[in-house]
Amino acid sequence: MLPEQGIVVPGDCVIGADSHTCTYGALGAFSTGVGSTDLAAGLATGKAWFKVPSAIKIVLTGSFRAHVSGKDLILYIIGKIGVDGALYRSLEFTGPGVANISIDSRLAIANMAIECGAKNGIFPVDDVTLAYVEGRAQREWKIFEADENAPYDEVIAIDLGQLRPIVAFPHLPENTRTVDDLEAKGEKVFVDQVVIGSCTNGRIEDLRIAAKILKGRHAAEGVRLIIIPATQQIWLDAMHEGLFDIFMQAGGAVSTPTCGPCLGGHMGILAKGERAVATTNRNFVGRMGHPESEVYLSNPAVAAETAVKGYIAQP
Amino acid sequence: MTIQGNVHKYLDNVDTDVIIPARYLNSSDPAELAKHCMEDIDADFVRNVRPGNIIVARQNFGCGSSREHAPLAIKASGVSLVIACSFARIFFRNALNIGLPILECPQADEIRAGDELTVDLDAGVIKNRTQGKEYKAEPFPPFLRNIIEKGGLMEAIARK
Numbered sequence: 001m002l003p004e005q006g007i008v009v010p011g012d013c014v015i016g017a018d019s020h021t022c023t024y025g026a027l028g029a030f031s032t033g034v035g036s037t038d039l040a041a042g043l044a045t046g047k048a049w050f051k052v053p054s055a056i057k058i059v060l061t062g063s064f065r066a067h068v069s070g071k072d073l074i075l076y077i078i079g080k081i082g083v084d085g086a087l088y089r090s091l092e093f094t095g096p097g098v099a100n101i102s103i104d105s106r107l108a109i110a111n112m113a114i115e116c117g118a119k120n121g122i123f124p125v126d127d128v129t130l131a132y133v134e135g136r137a138q139r140e141w142k143i144f145e146a147d148e149n150a151p152y153d154e155v156i157a158i159d160l161g162q163l164r165p166i167v168a169f170p171h172l173p174e175n176t177r178t179v180d181d182l183e184a185k186g187e188k189v190f191v192d193q194v195v196i197g198s199c200t201n202g203r204i205e206d207l208r209i210a211a212k213i214l215k216g217r218h219a220a221e222g223v224r225l226i227i228i229p230a231t232q233q234i235w236l237d238a239m240h241e242g243l244f245d246i247f248m249q250a251g252g253a254v255s256t257p258t259c260g261p262c263l264g265g266h267m268g269i270l271a272k273g274e275r276a277v278a279t280t281n282r283n284f285v286g287r288m289g290h291p292e293s294e295v296y297l298s299n300p301a302v303a304a305e306t307a308v309k310g311y312i313a314q315p
Numbered sequence: 316m317t318i319q320g321n322v323h324k325y326l327d328n329v330d331t332d333v334i335i336p337a338r339y340l341n342s343s344d345p346a347e348l349a350k351h352c353m354e355d356i357d358a359d360f361v362r363n364v365r366p367g368n369i370i371v372a373r374q375n376f377g378c379g380s381s382r383e384h385a386p387l388a389i390k391a392s393g394v395s396l397v398i399a400c401s402f403a404r405i406f407f408r409n410a411l412n413i414g415l416p417i418l419e420c421p422q423a424d425e426i427r428a429g430d431e432l433t434v435d436l437d438a439g440v441i442k443n444r445t446q447g448k449e450y451k452a453e454p455f456p457p458f459l460r461n462i463i464e465k466g467g468l469m470e471a472i473a474r475k
Contacts, residue, residue, distance in 0.1 A: 016380055017381060019379065019380055019381040033405050034381065034405060034408060034409075035381050035382075035409035035412060035413075036381075036383050037467070037469060038408055038412055040469075041468050041469070043413075044472065049458065081329055083378060084328065084374050084375035084378070084401065087375060088404050107393045117378065117403060118376060119404055125411065160394055172328060172380060263337045264336070265334070265337065275350070282330075282379060284330045284333065284354050286333065286334050287337075291336075301469040
């Protein structure tokens with residue numbers, strides 16, 4: 001919501017009392033999560049302390065194939081380096097592939113930087129960023145770039161064109177497998193619920209992807225399909241585009257913008273032994289309800305196809 | 316400041332959802348939170364914990380949600396100190412901010428459940444009396460020690 005309303009702009013230094021505050025790195029802002037006491041101290045004094053993080057450089061080339069998006073890139077990285085692979089460090093995305101990533105996908109990628117322990121995940125400011133920021137920004141922005149000779153702890157090169165839809169199995173985001181692998185082994189993971197939304201994948205692009213797959217189809221018997229647009233504006237846009245018709249005709253339920261079931265808040269709390277595929281960001285023990293329930297993390301295309309098939313599947 | 320206590324041992328990536336599950340976040344009363352501390356990873360913790368006990372874990376302790384309820388629940392359960400090979404950064408800040416002592420020690424994994432430790436917080440020296448070993452923890456920079464000594468960030472700022 002903060003980027004959408006132009007409250008956060010490139011070059012900002014942002015703290016928020018939510019671990020997913022790192023989302024705004026998508027706009028080239030340094031943005032990181034803190035606890036409520038830190039936030040209160042920041043409000044009271046206008047200051048916050050930080051240890052300057054060392055960085056991991058992620059060099060991207062190519063562009064995503066069909067049904068692959070930012071979620072798959074960040075799950076791939078977390079699967080590769082582990083849930084503490086970037087602890088205390090900055091994840092810096094760069095390379096010619098960045099230009100081929102939409103702002104909505106960048107927000108999803110930066111959002112989950114925290115899931116490998118990173119302090120922040122940051123993108124360069126380019127034409128895609130400026131096209132998004134112009135007309136929204138309520139303040140002047142400033143573009144920061146990495147020095148050419150900047151040192152990095154590690155450099156990871158990724159060809160976006162090689163990525164395939166990925167699912168993180170319980171109970172850590174690093175437990176990643178491709179849906180190709182599941183299919184090749186003939187494994188069918190049946191689910192009770194599919195959640196499409198949240199601060200990770202509740203943007204209009206995500207809802208359009210899901211709607212395209214769900215159009216004219218229906219959720220499998222016994223599968224609860226829950227759609228949660230991330231903001232009031234996205235909710236309105238989705239409604240005016242007719243996406244809600246598709247979701248409702250597919251047997252879904254559309255929630256008001258909320259964290260909802262992501263952290264076991266409300267609507268779609270999992271019972272003992274239940275399984276969900278969710279486009280959210282965490283699949284820890286008990287995260288979405290009962291300690292003996294299971295959460296599988298995926299992109300919106302996999303989530304939508306899974307809702308129809310009743311087991312984890314890709315379009 | 317010297318701390319003495321017996322150890323509850325956990326492994327890697329203890330997340331804040333298991334330290335204090337979200338279903339109990341409708342209260343921020345530390346005593347209420349303490350009743351459910353560690354519930355989803357160790358249902359016996361609340362029954363077994365004694366005042367002064369020490370939690371020891373491996374890598375990335377406190378990962379996940381930024382909820383400050385997590386260190387609050389641990390502190391209110393009577394735990395005097397958390398030692399880990401590494402902490403998730405938000406938990407690290409939250410613990411210091413609410414006055415829960417923590418120490419980062421690469422050899423934390425050598426410590427076993429039930430071991431009796433004597434810890435000199437200022438010197439960062441951990442003595443394992445059960446195993447007869449001694450470990451050195453990472454010292455805090457002076458401005459962080461100031462927050463710890465004042466008992467938390469609120470107290471440190473209020474006195475400025």
